[in-house]
Amino acid sequence: MPRKQLVLLGASAGWMLPTCWLAQFEEIHAWDIDPLASPLFRWRHGRHLQSQGIRLHLNTADGLDHLNERTREMPGAFFWFDNMLGQLRFTNEPLDALSRRLQALQKKLQHVAWGSVHDRMSGRTTLGTSLPLSRLGLSGVAMETSEGQAWLQQMGAISPWLDHLTEHVLPPGTPVQHTAWPFKPGYAHWLEMGWHPKASSSRADAEWCPVHPGFDAR
Ligand SMILES: C[S@@+](CC[C@H](N)C(=O)[O-])C[C@H]1O[C@@H](n2cnc3c(N)ncnc32)[C@H](O)[C@@H]1O
Numbered sequence: 001m002p003r004k005q006l007v008l009l010g011a012s013a014g015w016m017l018p019t020c021w022l023a024q025f026e027e028i029h030a031w032d033i034d035p036l037a038s039p040l041f042r043w044r045h046g047r048h049l050q051s052q053g054i055r056l057h058l059n060t061a062d063g064l065d066h067l068n069e070r071t072r073e074m075p076g077a078f079f080w081f082d083n084m085l086g087q088l089r090f091t092n093e094p095l096d097a098l099s100r101r102l103q104a105l106q107k108k109l110q111h112v113a114w115g116s117v118h119d120r121m122s123g124r125t126t127l128g129t130s131l132p133l134s135r136l137g138l139s140g141v142a143m144e145t146s147e148g149q150a151w152l153q154q155m156g157a158i159s160p161w162l163d164h165l166t167e168h169v170l171p172p173g174t175p176v177q178h179t180a181w182p183f184k185p186g187y188a189h190w191l192e193m194g195w196h197p198k199a200s201s202s203r204a205d206a207e208w209c210p211v212h213p214g215f216d217a218r
Pocket of ligand 1: 009010011014017033082087
């Protein structure tokens with residue numbers, strides 16, 4: 001994983017990100033549409049990052065706008081979508097258009113290293129179910145496959161669950177971690193997280209980091 005520049009999309013205050021993980025990078029460029037994200041991010045991480053000489057650029061804007069420009073400007077950066085892409089279905093964009101836009105990210109980002117942690121599905125669970133441990137797999141497990149159904153059953157999912165439209169975000173075959181997140185009693189999210197090296201670099205060059213650093217993997 002490149003460690004010079006981090007482009008962090010959907011940063012919020014970086015609640016899920018340990019400061020020491022952020023401090024691996026020399027420069028951080030973060031985006032969030034929420035105007036409170038920047039001051040809170042600075043409050044939570046700023047002092048330590050500054051003391052390490054890490055340059056922090058916080059932006060209040062749509063992280064998906066001008067993505068092509070950003071990949072051209074920072075071709076060696078690591079682009080990380082931090083639990084943002086699964087939230088986009090709550091905007092006014094028609095769902096089929098959004099699905100296509102999410103799938104098109106693969107092409108936009110093919111010349112950089114990038115990754116995402118996102119909701120795949122969420123919904124009610126049988127109260128008292130102890131959620132399964134995180135497990136490794138490959139991206140794009142469809143809900144209706146036996147693998148998808150077995151995973152939902154382990155979470156105690158009560159149908160219907162909400163599809164966050166992120167099945168095709170990561171390129172097919174990307175190694176991912178599937179995690180069950182207890183959002184509140186009787187309600188869980190299925191999170192998928194993984195990253196992809198730059199298209200030009202070989203898999204052997206890439207060290208795969210399977211665990212999202214800030215999650216309490218269960
Ligand atoms: C679930 S939160 C992410 C939490 C965050 N990564 C953390 O560590 O606390 C999703 C964030 O994505 C932001 N967001 C949603 N759509 C966005 C967009 N198009 N561009 C940038 N940020 C966006 C929201 O404002 C919100 O702060």
